Amino acid sequence: MKKRIFAVCDLEAHYAFSLMEYLNANNRIPFQIQAFSSAESLCAYRDRNLIEVLLISGQAINDEVRNLGIQNTYILSEGEGMPEFLDYPSVYKYQSSEHIIREVMGYYAESAGPKREADSPENRALTVGIYSPIRRTLKTSFAITLGQILAKDRATLYVNLEEYSGLSALLGKEFRNDLSDLMYFVKQGNKNIVQKVNEMVQTLNNLDYLPPALSPEDLRGVTREEWGVLFKEIGMKSAYERVVVDFGDTAEGLFELLSGCQQIYMPVREDAVSLAKLQQYEELVRQSGYGEILDRTKKIKLPYHNSFGLKEYYLEQLAWGELGDYVRELVRNDGLQ
CATH class of the missing domain: 3.40.50.10850 (Ntrc-like two-domain protein.)
Structure with missing residues (x-):
């Protein structure tokens, strides 16, 4: 087009x-x-x-x-x-x-914005979901590392749907607008969602990201239909080729949102409690009629690290450590580039 x-x-x-x-x-x-x-x-x-x-x-x-x-x-x-x-x-x-x-x-x-032509399915961005029912798995560190590595070759957007992302503190930045403002824009029925996204995005090492919501209550107030509208607009009408979504447990319609991802990564741990949580999650997914999510989910055990030095440089340094090497190999093997 x-x-x-x-x-x-x-x-x-x-x-x-x-x-x-x-x-x-x-x-x-x-x-x-x-x-x-x-x-x-x-x-x-x-x-x-x-x-x-x-x-x-x-x-x-x-x-x-x-x-x-x-x-x-x-x-x-x-x-x-x-x-x-x-x-x-x-x-x-x-x-x-x-x-x-x-x-x-x-x-x-x-503004009123242009009338759009029908979008071609071939132009749709590949959406990668990151989710785990297990805590303390380096899930967000992995998601941001993946985003930065993909962004070297592809236009990539990172979206964090966690209750407490911590990004503002990690980056030492206060955001004038965040995901809550974007979803309010969606709720009003505005059509130019992609342009609003372009207005709001920030950049980290060539990776675009939407400033995450400050309050978990704002995330709970968004319906599954509204999330669906946002991700459809980004996937079909933006210039992004890859969208990395870092899921928490607050978003309504979690399984439905995961089913819209072409690839899902699940960081896991192997202790008894973690394995029990994983088993409960998989049983619930099947009972809810979303068994195909499990077929698209790749469980990964991430390499742990002790420290990357100062907090304000943590996110930038992720791609150059052991975790970055692990993610680069994963991207090559899974054909995400």
Whole structure:
């Protein structure tokens, strides 16, 4: 399916083309990026091509550009309030490219958005679920390591559905928006879910991740149908090729969500209590009519490690230790790349 056009227009040619290069390198943006250094070249291009999104500096816009009728037009502002642009959402020009695109995609997600063509099943992302009924198995360490390794070659998104992910503390970051806000967006029946995802994602070593929910109560308030909508939209309409979902026990419809995964990894332990929990889980899965989950589940016993040094570097270092070596071999053997 042909990508829609995202046009950047700024009289500073270096700025426009540098932003274009960043956006083209950012493979989660579902647009073809075009850069222009004058209103004339932009209008000439528009005569032959449809433009879905236009990001243009206040110095470049004129009546001819306004008359193009591009619905999703946003102004690159240098900080001054210009009354003639009050009808357009504005984005501050002199901030990081990452923040610029988040703001633009946020505005775009709130707009009516485009009518979509039918999506091809061949374009669907491969969803990898990570779940275990057993605690203290390095499940999240494994999931994030897997995500980072997949992200070296594939556009990959990590989603944590645990009650207490600990990611904010591990990364030393506070998130302005998180999974709770995204699911509220889904609950409202908004259509541009993928654009909202693109606005919210953070990045760790090329791995995109959605900031996890702060409160377990927010996760409990999401229905299985709403989770289904989110993962279907990401799987079918985003630019991601791999989606790694780190499951906890709170999400409604856990078995149904697991059944939507093409591959499931289950970190396990071999003590008597752990084996008893595993047996109970498998019996419940069969009784619930989801026996196919067990066929797609690969039990793994992960190599333990003592320490990777300072907490703030723990997640980045995972891929380079014994666990990373284990995951790389697993990815090769299971054909996940």
